[in-house]
Amino acid sequence: MAEPSVQDEPGPECVLCPPLRFRINAMAGLPGEPSVLARDRDFLLMPDVAPLADGHLLLVTREHRQCAGDFDERLWAGALHWRDRVARLYRHAYGTGELLLFEHGPALPQGGGACIDHAHWHLLPGTPGVRDVVERRGLPGAPAGHAAVRARFRTGRSYLLIEERGTATVHPGDGVRGQFLRWAVAVALNSRSGHRTAGTWRWQETFGLPESRRRFLRTLRTLRRATAALDGPPLHDHRDDSHW
Numbered sequence: 001m002a003e004p005s006v007q008d009e010p011g012p013e014c015v016l017c018p019p020l021r022f023r024i025n026a027m028a029g030l031p032g033e034p035s036v037l038a039r040d041r042d043f044l045l046m047p048d049v050a051p052l053a054d055g056h057l058l059l060v061t062r063e064h065r066q067c068a069g070d071f072d073e074r075l076w077a078g079a080l081h082w083r084d085r086v087a088r089l090y091r092h093a094y095g096t097g098e099l100l101l102f103e104h105g106p107a108l109p110q111g112g113g114a115c116i117d118h119a120h121w122h123l124l125p126g127t128p129g130v131r132d133v134v135e136r137r138g139l140p141g142a143p144a145g146h147a148a149v150r151a152r153f154r155t156g157r158s159y160l161l162i163e164e165r166g167t168a169t170v171h172p173g174d175g176v177r178g179q180f181l182r183w184a185v186a187v188a189l190n191s192r193s194g195h196r197t198a199g200t201w202r203w204q205e206t207f208g209l210p211e212s213r214r215r216f217l218r219t220l221r222t223l224r225r226a227t228a229a230l231d232g233p234p235l236h237d238h239r240d241d242s243h244w
Contacts, residue, residue: 069153112158112173141169
């Protein structure tokens with residue numbers, strides 16, 4: 001399977017913007033538009049096409065934004081509201097309201113370990129200890145909020161955003177390797193299983209593989225059921241079907 005190309009500049013080539021938003025899903029033989037669990041006028045919530053664990057979701061801006069450092073106050077508040085919604089969903093589906101949130105924040109094209117320059121937050125159930133992995137690599141964290149993340153973006157500094165156990169930190173992102181936080185998550189998850197290596201963690205190497213597809217579909221089924229249990233049957237009006 002050929003690796004999808006990701007362009008540096010926003011526009012019709014961005015794989016998280018229309019018309020290519022679900023191209024990678026189609027390449028992997030996975031549902032695209034029907035995999036969106038919920039949405040509002042600003043965000044889409046859907047499974048990661050190469051999930052690192054069951055429950056791995058992406059919160060993606062509907063309009064093109066470079067990263068969350070490019071959010072205004074309204075968008076930032078909306079993203080935090082979605083984070084809280086996902087915590088409730090995880091509590092019902094997986095028995096824990098704890099979650100990991102992470103973002104590669106590129107101030108420049110593909111900076112901060114990003115390989116897609118379109119704002120998206122990764123969300124996973126539980127708290128595997130990713131911050132410790134990152135800080136052991138010499139990337140100390142500072143308290144994170146909208147002002148801190150936006151200041152880094154506006155001064156041309158890429159960043160890494162991590163939230164675990166209800167605490168958000170921002171870490172230096174300039175010069176880190178591509179998909180650094182996916183690697184850190186894989187290390188943290190594998191260390192809890194007694195393994196010392198990260199295994200396979202690059203999404204281009206795993207999307208479409210049998211286990212990755214099964215994990216995507218399990219996540220979709222599990223979280224669809226949880227959404228229905230919490231909120232009733234999903235709406236089919238795609239203009240704004242956020243109803244949590």
